[in-house]
Amino acid sequence: MDKKLLTIQDISCFGQCSLTVALPVISACGIETVILPSAVLSTHTAGFKNYTFHDLTADIPAIEKSWLDNGLKFDAFYTGYVCEEQIPPILHLMENCAAEGAVRIVDPVMADNGKLYPGFSADFPQKMCKLCDGADYILPNLTEAAFLLGEECRLENYDVAYIEGVVKRLHTLGAKNVILTGVSFDPGLLGCAVSDGNSIEYDFNPRLSRSSHGTGDLFASVFAGALMREKTAFEAAAIAADAVCLAIPATPEEHWYGVCFEKIIPDLVELLK
């Protein structure tokens, strides 16, 4: 049987993030993608006003039971933006609906540029640590890493020793592999550190002149899809970074709320060959 991946994150109806990126992107990687929406929002929370937010935590146990009644199991779980009280039911579902050897990929979506996203309490990073414990892969950005570790966030003027210390401390949360994004030791280059707990490898691309919303979700979705296509963690991270570097210039400047990942799907298919 072909592998099935379950991704758990919100549906922001408008905004090109979370499930509206993960479902098309992982499907384009050739992987059957099952979804569990953590919440339904009218838009994402970064820059839109008056967004609606419908938390679906209460539906998770019944969805799990329905899947168990039908004998449905998953080969991979990829979690993204989840709600405050959702970690225990998600852990329960992952425990019960795992096929043999299932992998857990956790993107601890909660913060960027030194700040938590609107709506998350100061306790949320502690809760997110529980999802990272036992994960096969975690993909925090530098801000999320600092929140997970309860440390001050350093976004510049750091060195290799700082990054390698952060990676090492992230492993102590109970994650087997750490992919730390947003790492830069040279103003012209931006990339990620990929660690299996024994050695750290770096992947860098030329830094683009602008950043965009939704690039973290595109990175994690491509990473998950590429990993399911039997790429190593380092190869999957490098392909994911290449996809982001193609998507940003394909996005018009006035398109402020997300990246036009649709335009680079053919390139993604090529990158996976």
Ligand code: PXL
């Ligand atoms: O892209 C991360 C993300 C996902 N989901 C929602 C968000 C954000 C970032 O702001 O608001 C609802």
